[in-house]
Amino acid sequence: MASVTDSQGGSFRLSMLLYDSRYRSATIQIVALIGFLLLIGWLVNNTVQNLAELGKTVGFGFLGDRAGYDINQRLLEYSSADSHLRAALLGLLNTLLIAVMGCIAATIVGVVVGILRLSNNWLVARIMTVYVEMFRNVPVLLWIVLSMAILIETLPAPSAFRGDTPSASMLFGDNVALTNRGIYVPEPLFGKVDEEGVHTSWRHGIGDLHFFGDASLRFDLSLDLVAILATLIAGLMVSGLIKRRADRVQAATGLRPVTWYWRTGVIVVPVIVLLWVLGLHFGKPELRGFNFQGGTHLRNSFIALWLALSLYTAAFVAEIVRGGILAISSGQTEAAAALGLRPRRIMSLVVLPQALRVIIPPLISQYLNLTKNSSLAIAVGYMDLTGTLMGITLNQTGRELETVLLTMLIYLLISLAISGAMNVYNNSVKLKER
């Protein structure tokens, strides 16, 4: 056989590079590496030549130029006078927002649908099957476009809320407005310092901390939010201490003291007190001029994208959850039933924890898919990274090479971060084998 060689000593011959198994793998690898480097060199050489012919240069200086366009959904303060870099940053934040919200919604809907597909109720199980098949077998781009069309066509325009006999009205005691420009919900506000610097009440917010002056990456950190988070974390830690004490008591005496009200109390009460001190109140949306003003505006493009992405991904998640549950052998369920557990407790205590191990790895790749699919935002005009950096910025500056490669790099980093974080979690829930 060709691969079996007698590796006796003797002088080195050139043919040994190929026929001697000691050198062969090294030879192949070096050839592969050289081939790869040649390929890269070839591509770079072509690019340099082509760019020279087009009279273009490569550089990222354009990121500092004035962007000149507006972005409707701004998680940070931005105006058209800001730089392309800041526009890209806002796009990135919008991408991350839709990815996180989408993953959460997809998980919730997917788990519910996956469990309902196994329901005893014939009708519900069928409806869920129809839902899953409908969403899985039609392109997500079509769903995004369709959900946008549905939102636009079915919800009333703000003008319908106007006049003496409006054809539409706000929901929940004039707190929420569903319009075809988006949904307006009340916005949590903290007590403000008035114009003379005097506090109208002793209850007021702490204010913001500004970072990075005028740079493109500047941002404000709300100290109110930091305070709330800190209180929440402290409460959680105290609650953990109480739990551990209860565990110790149970271990020693066999009786578990009832602590749930303590544990909830130390989390909730300080937060509520803090919110009161900060002067929490809600800004209601009101119809003023052309639009509703005040409140938080969830734009149509965001909702359509969110709905379509999460429902589409949820159909896949549902299948994963169903598969995970079915993968748990029926012996487990029967054993749990024999212990006298009720069906719901069998599900939550026995089946789901085991199913999670089967579910998590494919779930990660669905999260990745959702994040990547969020780049279809441009179809509905949601200004995410593809809409800003690889969209308007590309078009205004004509820097296709830089913008497209930068966009790819950012998405790659996001993907690697998600799969990295999820792998860590995956390892922690993995069955510890002996």
Added chain:
Amino acid sequence: MSDLSYVRTELLPEQDPPLSEVGVIGWLRANLFSGWFNSILTFVSLVLIYLLLAAILPWLWSPTWNAGSLAECREIIAELGKEHGGACYGVIRERWPQLLFGFYPDAERWRPIVTLIGLFVALAPVLFTDLFPRKMLWFSGAFLFAAPWLMWGGSIWTPVLVAAGLVIGAGAYRLLVPRVGNLAAVIAAVVAPLLWWFLFVGPVSSVLAPVIPLGLEVVESRLFGGFMLSVWIGVVSIAISLVLGVLLALGRQSDLLIVKYLSVGFIEFIRGVPLITLLFVASTLLNIFLPPGTNFDIILRVMIMATLFASAYIAEVIRGGLAALPRGQYEAADALGLDYWKAQRLIILPQALKISIPGIVSTFIGLFKDTTLVSIIGLLDPIGLTGSIRADANWNGIVWELYGFIALLFFLSCFAMSRYSMWLERKLRTDHK
């Protein structure tokens, strides 16, 4: 004590089960109203279904098949006195050939149809291994060369001579193995077809073409569009990416560190970026990366990027197949003294590929759906065509009919494929248990 016997000596007559446990009522009780929670669920579901159907059905029923413009549709619907409007099917009647075939010439439309039928025939022996004879695989092989010829046209000699290159390669290998050894024969088998393709196919076909002038009218790829474009991009990309995918999967499993990391790097890079960025590379950057003067048309560039995209996913599917093979298969191949490529070719890959088929089909469904993204870079796939059709003054303002028609087309084809994939998965599972 015998008079106090409680033992019945004869059977009671059999009674029918209670009426509430059999028939329709029994079924209803068991499946829809078994407890208050289920009853509420059932009731809510029924209301939802009713609301949905009440909204959609009256709209669907609309005799507007012959309308020539949206305005005519509106007239017809107004005459009927429908409150909530109705569908305007005239646009589908007028534009369905365009939605299916794009701008492919009228007279040549039999070609994509024949190609599609041929595709089914060619796939049959691969997908339904026990129903069709293995000899049909020869047809599948021939189809690989016939399909591009059918779609793009040109002389028949080109695909024939390109295919002949493979025969030359195989012949060179067979002829040289006994004389110069395996490695040199492999090199010869790679070099000979390349020489043939680049140096001889041209002259030979130009000699043959006038002698036996068989050919089809050339159809440029810019004329491809509509649903046909989606299918064609999907099929070509998956077909080529199968080869690349196998190589990448083997590379990723390889012991050779550099080869392994190159494969992993490629796969993770492609899987880590959205397809739309790759399509932007196709539309804006690929021409910059290639030698000056090269100018592929956009559909080919999209196919190149879609192939790279699909090959990373296929590689992962096949890697799953490789990992699922019992370790004993690898060890048995080694024990037989087979070298790496022989072991892969004869033992490992045939089995690994077989269990990968459901995954490959799923990847194809995914890619097929993702081909709609090409509308974002301006290609006229079904979704891209909706924009063009709505730019026609006659159909300005139409929305649901087009989206509905496209969704239906995609649903039917993807649903059929996913059912097949599930059927195969079930079949394979019993094979291996």
Added chain:
Amino acid sequence: MQCTFSDGLIKKIERLDGFGTEICRISLGLKNQCETGFFLTPRVEFAQTIRMEGGPRSSYRYRQGSRIITPETGDIQEEVIMKKSVILGALTVAGVMAGAAQAATLDDVKARGSLKCGSNSGLTGFAAPNANGEWEGFDVAVCRAVAAAVLGDPQAAEFVPTTPKTRFTALASGEVDMLVRNTTWTLTRDVDLKFTFTGVNYYDGQGFMVPKALGVSSAKELDGATVCIQTGTTTELNLADYFRTNNMNYEPVPIETNAEAQQQYLAGACDVYTTDASGLAATRASFEAPSDHVILPEIISKEPLGPLVRHGDDEWGDIVRWTLNALVAAEEFGITSTNIEELAKGTDNPEINRILGTEGNMGELLGLDAEWAKRAIMAGGNYGEIFEKNIGESTPIGLARGLNAQWKDGGLQYAPPFR
């Protein structure tokens, strides 16, 4: 070389001489058109030079599958030279074409036998495919005129649909020979992106459309409005600047295509739709009740829309520029598609004669034949006819000439002299 053909469209072809270059004498069977498809291998880049005996010497090069249109009727003996490129081999099967993007575009176009125009993938009145897949519209007609001037056949124009984002790359990379896609002439596009604008086929400006029910009569009253806007164009920059300078707030709703913008606007998802005034008029015309909407008087920008070509090929730029000028001049001098045959026989007006090639050597100077402008005008009529047919007042779009009237009528369309 036996040059026999299967279906008798081209009757006879015989080899005359040459190695690698085969000269064949073919006689065209059909009177006007014949298909050259169905015979050659795709690998052969089928380049023909057809020399007319008697008539004007013109050279055309065709790719297979294209049509030969003989300028005159009757059986003509023609010499055909076929060049073969061998090396590309199997790649060409897939329609790969090699041709340096920077080389003379005119030669490429002739060699290819078709003119590639970057077009809008769908804009009512300007560019859209009809039910038969033929492209129609105002921008399309300009491209067809250039194809007629250069290749003798308006149908030899191929349309590559582009988006606002992909259009410049398509032109820069040589994927299209010219771009006629309602593109605004700006300094950066000219200088930084390195394109040459060869004229203005439509003078436009950005305007606003609002529903009448809103009771708005000026764009200055739009503070706080939601504005639908097409992304990837100069309009969004103009809009940002306008609202900024007038110290007003607005909520932009970016949208990819005109059709979607229209849908959102009609449903009331935005108060205002802003785009080029021509687009607004076209959109408004397609509404169920156009009179319920008003186009506000403010035009906030100048949008000269015109065809553009790559920097660095001035000869090609000249051809596109002067074809457009010929269309405009034809209207000025009253040359229409109906009377052009008559005028081509010679008139008293030397400028008409120079345009139509009966006097002077304008075509030769451009690298074309004498009748280039005549063919361009015959393709779709003069500028006025094209305007009326596609977007004028007789069409549903109903645009008035306005700025695009001839300079004599108070407009801006002004063709430099043909001299």
